[in-house]
Amino acid sequence: MYTVNLAIIIPFLAAMIVPIIYKRIKGIHVGWFVFLVSTALFLYLVSYIPNIASGETYLYTFEWIPSYNINFITYLDGLSLIFALLITGIGSLVTIYSIYYLSSEENLSHFYTYLLLFMGAMLGVVFSDNIMVLYVFWELTSISSFLLIAFWYHRKSSRDGAQKSLLITISGGFGMLVGFIMLYVMTGTMSIREMITTISGFHDHPLFIPAMLLILLGAFTKSAQYPFHIWLPTAMEAPTPVSAYLHSATMVKAGIYLVARFTPVFGGELTWFWVVTIVGIITLFWGSFNAIRQTDLKALLAYSTISQLGMIMSMIGISSVALRHGHSMNMVIYTQAAFAAIFHLINHSTFKGALFMVVGIVDHELGTRDIRRLGGLATLMPITFTISIIGSFSMAGLPPFNGFLSKEMFFTSILSVRELHFTSEVWMGLIPVVAWVASILTFVYCMIFVFKTFLGKYQEEKLEHPAHEAPFGMLFSPIVLGLFVILIFFFPNVLGNYVIKPAMYSIFPQLGAEDLGQHVSAWHGFNLELKMTIGVIVFGAFLFIFLRHWKGLYNWILPEKLSFNALYGNSLELIEKVSKIITNSYMTGHLRDYMVYIYIFFIIAVGGTLLNTKAFLFDIEQYSTVTEFEWLITIAMIIAAISMLLVKSRLTAILLNSVLGYGVSIFFVIFRAPDLALTQTVIETVTTVLFLAAYYFLPEWKKEDSKKRSKIVNGIVSVAVGVIFTTIALAVQNGKLFESISSFYENAYELAGANNIVNAILGDFRAFDTMLEVVVLLIAGLGVYTFIKLKARKGDNPLEDK
């Protein structure tokens, strides 16, 4: 029974069936089938809640590549259950919404196939216990997200957005893979559970910090943390259901999941605390700061998602302090940060999903989502207006919505940072201030979202369609999510006790149950957190009212050309340009240049080795004597060779080449090689004839008109090659390490019945060589014949016919 493994496989199987259903069954919208699949999965996973809440976990193993320790192991515990419920639950809501959102002219089978692929991959990410399998599903989410962003692939902006998100998330994914491999090298296991039990022994391992940083790189790129956040706003080119599902509720939280999952592995280290917390805080601030200047509603929501993800990330970072010091009363306050993080993660999925759907409705009904063209829709679209009030007030952190609770808990945890004493006080005091300012900015953009869209003047002339309320099918999902926003506010402890508490066990396996639970109450006394919220409302309202007086500051502080987006675009262009320049500079298309590269490599590599190993020792004494005749031939050949370079006519050059060839055959005679001498003489003759025949057809030998500089280079290269070649040959001759095996062949008569040893070798001992050499000759003959006989294609006039 591999039930949880099956839950991962089912979406993939369904993705295979979708095109068939789409083609065969025309009457029913294919989305309903997808809805059935995701709802069934959701209900199945809901059935686990009671058991998980009582502390059980489920482990299923399916062997995949056991010899490499890579097995498809699923681990169902509190943390993965939360994510799986979000994935399947919001998945089914998004499916209903998309059924009404996408027109039937769209390629629906593609859309739902990608969506199911994504759902399966995401379930795989949260359930996998084996890091390699986790990585596989991780990349599958990147790929399916890429496909979904570019769903309208005929638009350039969609393709650009898809490319950007793929480049950024895949680079992070590769970093993460390297981190995983380092973890495996350190701990010797690929199971996250086993790592958690053994990791305490590896804190001083040299790979510990690099592995941590690389895995964080993967998590930060996926979760759109600063400065990798730039892909998320451009990913808004995707259809709105995709934005709602992937880019607010699920995929961007994969990085959060990863950080939470690896908190027990790395959390004890101070670096982890600093990196995660600081990056989270910066992202929180940067996202809310940039959200205000957006004029596109989806871009505003994208930046707000970035900001909220940063907030969740920083809370997980703060909670890791609890692991550093182990169990004590003071530490409970830090574990509560993780509770707040998961609580806000769920809240964010509900209200952000609803808000995206609202934007989709506005876009769908009015044909625009530009804030400057919208206004006065409150009375025309009352339900949409209500949902967006619920969503954005929750996002701003106002009661009676769930965002209020998590915002208060966020303030509690961020204030607890002040009690830490790692470095100077001033530093630590800054963190709550930045977080508070970011909350004010959050309040401002939430108000922009509601009031600029739904209040003010109704501008019908700027809209494509007159405003009216959306059909119920589109409103259904945002209404459900909006209800959740309110329900969670009134009954937070149901969620806390049944769902979040078991997830806390997963993050803090070493700590006891008494440290982990938390009672959430809407009224928690008139404390500093509440005062901060009141401050947020007061300052936020003030900033919102005077928005148009200070909005111009944005272009002054941060012009568009200084943004990270521009940096990304420019560096991409620059990389392309520079690589083109580099490639064009050495890929000249001239054979001579490539030969020079090859020879220079030979000179550097072989000559360098020779110099390094000092292998150029040789001893002339032991060799046989040289007669005067041999001197004569050698000198004649050297002269012939060198004059080949100098002669004016190609006929002379060809003849000099045959002088060399016949010289070689004379040497063969002297060296007692009659067969060689014979062959060499015959072949040299035939070759010379061939050269002369080719010469007859080729044009006159023109003077080499290359530049003097390249001639000098050629000369230096040739001399260097010759010298290195000679040195190696001499050194090799000197170092004869063992006797030749040639004496064996002197048994030619006994073994092969031959007197001529060379011919016995060719025809008997090593006849394979001869056979293939014959094949070479045959192929060459065929080649020669073809080159001469075969004309170019029909209708193509050979040159001489013109």
Add this chain to the structure above:
Amino acid sequence: METLTTILTGVLVSVATYLILSRSVLRVILGTAVLSHAAHLLIMSMGRGLKSGEVPILTDEALSYVDPLPQALILTSIVISFAVTAILLVLAYRTYRETGTDNLFEWRGIKDE
């Protein structure tokens, strides 16, 4: 003797390299031919010792023979390099017919349709 032959091969390699780096296709092919001469001579001189015995044909008188193995290797090599040279020559001839030039630098940029 071995040293002398080796130096000769070194000179041949230098010459061949220079020829291969030139622009005319005939020179390049000549360069490859010279290079194969050098290779053959080198294999010969790398054997058990030049002139250190009789011709490797079994007779009753001979006490020792020169190394037969390099001779067999060279014999194979001669034939192969001849085949390659023939192909190269015909290829150059054909290319000249199609393009009207034997200059390697001008061959660059000629579109193959």
